[in-house]
Amino acid sequence: MKTVKVLPKGQITIPKDVRKHMGIKEGDTLVIEKDNDKVVLKKGKTIFDYAGTLPDIGMSIKEMRKKAIKEAAKDRA
Template sequence: MEIAKVTSKGQITIPQDIRRKMDLKAGDKIIFFEENGKFYFQNTASVALKTFQKAMTGEAKKAGFNDLDDVVQYIKKMRKSHVK
């Protein structure tokens, strides 16, 4: 468990161990949210990635890709069609 003190401006310093575990770097943004009366925060980059992954679930199948080989063949085909 880590403790941080709130400054008069409402700022806190996230302890180094937590920053490292969350892969937070200077300039990163975090999102705060409440769930069942408890407050949490996450790195917005990880939230964006999870949201994107969820939105893309099943899209490969819809596009006709059944496995990695299908994707590789498609990429090869696209590269050939764009070579000048």
């Protein structure tokens, strides 16, 4: 168990051995969750973590955006 001090702006320093074990580097995004009386920090995922997980639907981002806007307009009508 490690103890850290909360600084005036609510910041904490994650101990070096914990950062190393979790692969946390400067600039990484962490997810913070409340779990009853606990605070849980998890390493956040980036868009690159999802690369290759979606099927190729043969549509560009621009085409998908146009389709989404068109569908949203239909839903509002």
